[in-house]
Amino acid sequence: MNFGFMYIVYALYSKKFDKIYIGYTSNLNERFKSHNELSKKGWTVSFRPWEIIFQEEHLEKTEALKREKQLKSCSGRDFIRSLINK
Numbered sequence: 001m002n003f004g005f006m007y008i009v010y011a012l013y014s015k016k017f018d019k020i021y022i023g024y025t026s027n028l029n030e031r032f033k034s035h036n037e038l039s040k041k042g043w044t045v046s047f048r049p050w051e052i053i054f055q056e057e058h059l060e061k062t063e064a065l066k067r068e069k070q071l072k073s074c075s076g077r078d079f080i081r082s083l084i085n086k
């Protein structure tokens with residue numbers, strides 16, 4: 001059962017390296033800070049700085065995971081690229 005807890009599916013874009021990162025979290029501010037500043041290892045560290053180009057809230061973790069997986073598919077990445085190209 002969910003008690004008002006939100007899961008956020010998000011997409012980051014590194015303009016400098018033309019890279020996309022798609023993930024989900026329950027705390028977007030902290031996660032974004034981790035991607036851009038705090039983290040010392042991991043894939044996103046190599047492509048800083050990042051900007052948030054898409055975010056979507058979900059009540060259930062399973063729904064957020066399903067949407068994250070969809071956005072990581074070919075059609076999902078096409079959707080994210082269309083946002084970048086606007």
